[in-house]
Amino acid sequence: MKLHYRGPARVWTEALPIGNGRLGAMIYGSVENEQLQLNEDTLWSGPNFNWNNPEALAALPEVRQLLAQEKYMEADQLCKRMMGAYTQSYLPLGHLHLLFEHGNNTNDYQRELRIDDAISTVNYRIGNVTYTREYFASHPDQVIVIKLTASEPGKISFHAKLSSPLRHRTQQDGASDLVLSGIAPEHVAPSYQSSDNPIRYGDESTSKAIRFNGRLAASADGGTVEASSDGLRVSGATSVVLVFDAATDFATKDEQPAARTSQRVHAALSRPYEELRARHISDYQGLFSRVELDLGAASEQAEQLPTDQRIKQNGASDPGLVKLLFDFGRYLMIASSRPGTQATNLQGIWNQETRPPWSSNYTININTQMNYWPAETCALAECHEPMIDLIEKISKSGRETARIHYGARGWTAHHNTDIWGHTAPVGDFGEGDAAWALWPMGGPWMAQHLWEHYAFNRDKAYLRDKAYPILKESAMFCLDWLIDDGQGKLITSPSTSPEHKFVTKDGFSGVSVASTMDLSIIWDLFTNCIEASEELEVDAEWRAELAAAKERLFPLQIGKYGQLQEWYKDFEDEDQFHRHVSHLFGVYPGRQLTEAGTPELFAAARRSLERRGDEGTGWSLGWKTGLWARFGDGNRALALVNNLLQLVDEYAKENYHRGGVYANLFDAHPPFQIDGNFAATAGIAELLLQSHQSYVWLLPSLPEAWRNGSVKGLRARGGFEVGITWVEGKLHKASVKSHVGGSCTLRSASPITIQDAEGNLIAAEQTDGGFYRFNTHIDGSYSITG
Structure with a gap:
């Protein structure tokens, strides 16, 4: 249930993501010069403008006439008259730098991200002193929290700074706050277009572009904390709690974002660290623990491998790694999409580039939709x-x-x-x-x-x-x-x-x-x-x-x-x-x-997928996984998951053009796109449970390699919550909980019996093909035995 490594991240795609839906950070875990790359989900170039093209409608009849005459190339060129403007771009907020004074001659270094409680940690030893860092992005308190601890008193001294690649300034606010403020560009040209002026700022006094504010404050056990326009200086502390928040004026032009960051940062600092931590874990686990997947025990050797080496050596032959990929997708969804936040874009909420690939926007011919494929099936409505x-x-x-x-x-x-x-x-x-x-x-x-x-x-x-x-x-x-x-x-x-x-x-x-x-x-x-x-x-x-x-x-x-x-x-x-x-x-x-409904077209669709092949970009492999699940071929789907679990080493600058994952399990288009992570999670769920037809299908496409396992908490259409256990590739037992009542039809490859919560046998209408239809009650639970 964790990603773990034996050294700091060298590049962004080795850093570890945390997020609370609104704020995101990528943690590098460097010993002497730590950095967190920061994002806030409303920080985009702008402002709004008229993107429609009034000439488009006049060109439409001519385009249609050319197509009727099968003049496809001419129609293709004429369609240019129907285009509007490019979208705006999602932007990075900046960096938090922690410059430590203890050197970098370390022993016993460990860096990890725990998926079960959404806390990232860094541990190392310098001499006889053990240093520990904990990082999390709290949804209840709407801040990023860092706790630094030394095993001996007075051993923590560092300088904290905030910076941004956007137009900005830093300043001291009061005795203990460091503030980063700035303005976004009015336009950022798409990164796939050449431009002499890719980033355009307006006059700051009159620009309607988005303004942003980031705030850092600290409390220390022992030692001193001093703020200046150059940063925060902490000297001689035994432990330190750092709290960061950021905001923009995207939705509240009449309210300064500085007021909101100040309120949230100081409200968080007024709580004990253990309370902040407990509130974060309770909120996160309330979502994450709804679903549990077991694909069989992973070997102790595999579990001990650093995650990048585990990917490189094992791929989908390692059931624990497949489970980690599944759970990581759920983690990323909770970290990047919460009620009231912006929807996840091409990179979720994590972006370090001022000219990000494809503007890090919402690409709605597949990618944005793919981001949300696991939302309902994995109980994250x-x-x-x-x-x-x-x-x-x-x-x-x-x-x-x-x-x-x-x-x-x-x-x-x-x-x-x-x-x-x-x-x-x-x-x-x-x-x-x-x-x-x-x-x-x-x-x-x-x-x-x-x-x-x-x-x-x-x-x-x-x-x-x-x-x-x-x-x-x-x-x-x-x-x-x-x-x-x-x-x-x-x-x-x-x-x-x-x-x-x-x-x-x-x-x-x-x-x-x-x-x-x-x-x-x-x-x-x-x-x-x-x-x-x-x-x-x-x-x-x-x-x-x-x-x-x-x-x-x-x-x-x-x-x-x-x-x-x-x-x-x-x-x-x-x-x-x-x-x-x-x-x-x-x-x-x-x-x-x-x-069942369209057998000839269904078979032709399968033939199309066979012709496309099993290679592709990361998100494409994810889509194909879901398709093979629908075609009932779990082995082929698992082969696609294996193709996705191929390590893309960005640091090595390999000439790598097919999809895979980076060392931090981020999906590689390449470059990074988060949609493949979500598609993989959704595809794995689709192998175990399907409900797009008029019934709930248990184990429709179980891969042969997953001989024994279980899953609980998956959701099916109709308001059903489903758990399944299988032994030697066959259904052993299952459970269905109906949240809204009504009729339920189950499909199973083997005969089943159904009981209600009191253990009474349910008289189910049975039809050919393993279908069982019965009525359910609101919040009624039913056990199924294979």
Whole structure:
């Protein structure tokens, strides 16, 4: 339950992350010159601006005409006239430096991050003195806390400094506070674009860009603490508690962030350290301990290996390492996404670059959605709320984009968004590539999360008051976006399959009509809206309109290789092994394609995944893990997990282009993207429990290597909490707790018996194929024996 190492981090991807949803820090663990790289989740470039392109709507009919004439390359180029501006960028706050006066001639060095209590520690010995550091990011107290301890009195002396790569100043505030204040740039050019002026600041006195404030204060046992504009100096202490907070004026322009950091820092310092620590652990474990996974005992030798060496030597053959990867994903979600915070971006909340890869924004053609795949299945529904808040934000700004760009009702969003709710197709008004920019299905895909949150929790008030109105407006956009193909079928035009291209006689194009992903996402959205309206008993006439449009969607096609076609015609791929598997959305995370319901298309989708191969970027490997789980091939899925558990040594500057993980278990695209961590966690859960069809499936895709094990606390759609134990690859026993009551259908490969909490046998309706249907009570618990 921990990551551990025998030396300090040499680079950022060896440092260890802590976070409370709002504040993040990367801990290096250096002996003499310690540093924590700091982030605050609302610190973005800005301010808000008009990203829509008023010329887009005029270009749309011409693009559609070219596509009808199969002039794909010309249409592709004309689509540049439909692009808007790039998003803003997520930015680093700065660094906390601790310059110690004890030298660096150490013995017995240990550095670790404990996943079970979210505390990072560093221990080492210099001479006869043992030094201990504890670090955690407290959600209850909204601060980062560091405790430094020496085994002998008076041995701690250091100088603490704050710095930032952004425009800033540091100053003393009162007798004991060090304050870092500054302003974000007004624009940061995307890091994949060359620019002579990539970072642009406005006049500080008039700029509407985000302002930030960081504050550090300390209390010491013994010794002295002195503050100056140069930092905090601690001399001759036996133990020291440091408290840090940061804030911006993003949401509260009328309130100075300095007031909030001062209040939180001093409130925390007024509590004893042990109380701060206990409050942190209780809050964290209240979420983390809901789920427990056991894949079999790891060898003592494997447990003792430093984590980077364990990754390098063992991979997925080490069940303890797979469990650690699973738990690390849950840890990262709790650390980066809490109610009231911003949704996790491409890097969660951890970013050290002023020009981060892909702006460290929200990439909503897969990556942002992937971040939240484990939220419901792994019993972290509260952590899903920031994503739902982001969807609500872009649904508002996306109305203007739908109207201006397409003359459509409802709302839409494209390839990227940011803290300001950007919804236009990015591309600097023509500099982007239509293959990734011109994709108005970002909004409809994001809307899937609104329904999933309801499907797992069955909260009708949430569905009625929040989710359904946004879902309905997204579907209204799709109704207007779809056009008749002249044969009575509805298609999207223009249409792309994100970031992939096909071969034409004139070259590679990303633009055609009716891509499989477009149609699958719209099918999913319409299905969710129909079910939502039935649940709420509203909009019967509109429901019928959706059902009729759903029936008219251009049918998915099977190509010459037996594969599910990615486009409406059987084009050749630009890259057969492309990292995106967009056309398989209907298998996972969707529910359109199943072996029982659509056997031929399901088999064709499997063939498509086989053709894509088992390599890819880190997040792509994570997606493929979930897909193979849905295809019922646990062994193939575990092979993908093994491919993900390949060490990417950034320090060695290897020429490494495939996915894997860094020494700190962060997912490597490469570079770092957090989505692969979340996809791996979700994929492992999907191997053990599935509920996307009309039943709860126990052990649908158990890998042969996991002969004995157990899991408890996983969640299934319908409001069920499930625990499973298996022996020699077969179900031994299970438990189901119903949080909302209602009918439950279980599927098991072997015969089962069901008992209620009093031990009475449940009369379950049994059908062919191992299905067992029975009624449950609210908060009723049921035991299953295999």
